[in-house]
Amino acid sequence: MYDNIKIYIDMLTLSGLITSLCFCCQVTGFQNKLSLIFSTYGNIKELNLQTGEVMQLQTDIQSRIDTIDYDYRNGYIYFSRYTKSDIQRFQYPELTNAVTVTVARLPVGSVIDPLYNHVYWTERFTRKLYRCNSDGSLKSVILQEDALFALTLDYRNRWLYYSTDGTNKSIRRLKLNDSENQTIINIQSELVTGMSIDNDKDRLYWMEFNNGFLKSSTLNGSSVITVLNTNTNNKNQDIHVYRGNVYCANGNSLLNVTPGVSAHVIYNNTGIIYSVFIHDENHEIRTYT
Structure with missing residues (x-):
């Protein structure tokens, strides 16, 4: 015993x-390392969310960078160079020099389709939405209508969401098989500069540049709510949703917003922050049927 x-x-x-x-x-x-990748004018940086350490990833880009996205399958960060009129990429976390993927006329929004190795981007003044392969081949126009700005992808349901910057500003979505194109929200006078999707809760989030409102709706545009008023005007840029938190570029600051719970500054920069993306080294590509 x-x-x-x-x-x-x-x-x-x-x-x-x-x-x-x-x-x-x-x-x-x-x-697992969790990093917030963000851009200032001419630079892309990494903020380690566990340690608070900031590291330069790319310098001397010579442009505003409105969007950043990551190809988890092949290990590349893609970004749009607005004033240099191209889309570039570099390997991450094993860093390489940035190289041009494709030329683009003043590109703003850009997004990676991880299931089909496509790059999509918007050109504000040509009013075109383009697609190419991840290496830049087979470039084609898939949509032309109004002045286009922000872009995000619901890769599970195969919808591209984009904002328009015409007389009547809106959020629209395009089925990737071209079977449907819908206006889901009329924004009226507000320019939407950042959009992101919470895949766990099937909600769309967006940032309104002028009034500083962070808002959300269901994926079909219903049940619109105001998540946060940043209390700043004409300084609100990109956003990215990760595990229920919304990371926002708000002037010179990065915000971490937990809807209905809290909002706080996690980093202050000396210049304007344009784009944000959360990179999780433990992320897995999932396929959907």
Whole structure:
């Protein structure tokens, strides 16, 4: 009997040691790295959300960078160079020099389709939405209508969402098989500069540049709510939703917004921040039928 009790106590001790070791691993930096990739004029930087450390990824880009996206399958960051009229990419986290993927006339929004290795982007003044392969080949126009700006992709349901910047500003969506094109929200006078989708809750989020409102709706445009008023005018840029949190470029600051709970500044920069993207090193590409 005493031998059995000793074995039981030894097992509890071992279990406690394993639990303590796991806890120590979490608090000493062995967890998956989570980084916020963001752009200032001419630069792309990485903010380590666990340590707060900031590192330069690319410098001397010589342009405003309105959007950043990541190809998890092939390990590239893609970004649009507005004033240089092209889309570029570089490897990350193993850094390489940026190279041009395709030329584009004053590109604004850009997004990666991880299932089909496509790059989509909007050109505000040509009023065109383009697509090419991830290496820049087979470039084609898939839509032309109003002045276009922000862009995001619902890759599960195969919808592209984009904002328009005409007389009557709106958020629209295009089925990737070209079977449907819908206006889902009339924004009226507000320019939408950033959009992102919460795939876990099937909600669309967007930022309104002029009044600083962060808003949300269902994917079909219903049940619109105001998530946050940033209280700043003409300084509100890109957003990215990750695990229920919305990361926002708000003038010189980066905000972390938990809808209905909190909003706080996580980083202050000396210049304007244009685009944001959360990179999770443990991210997995999932396929949907």
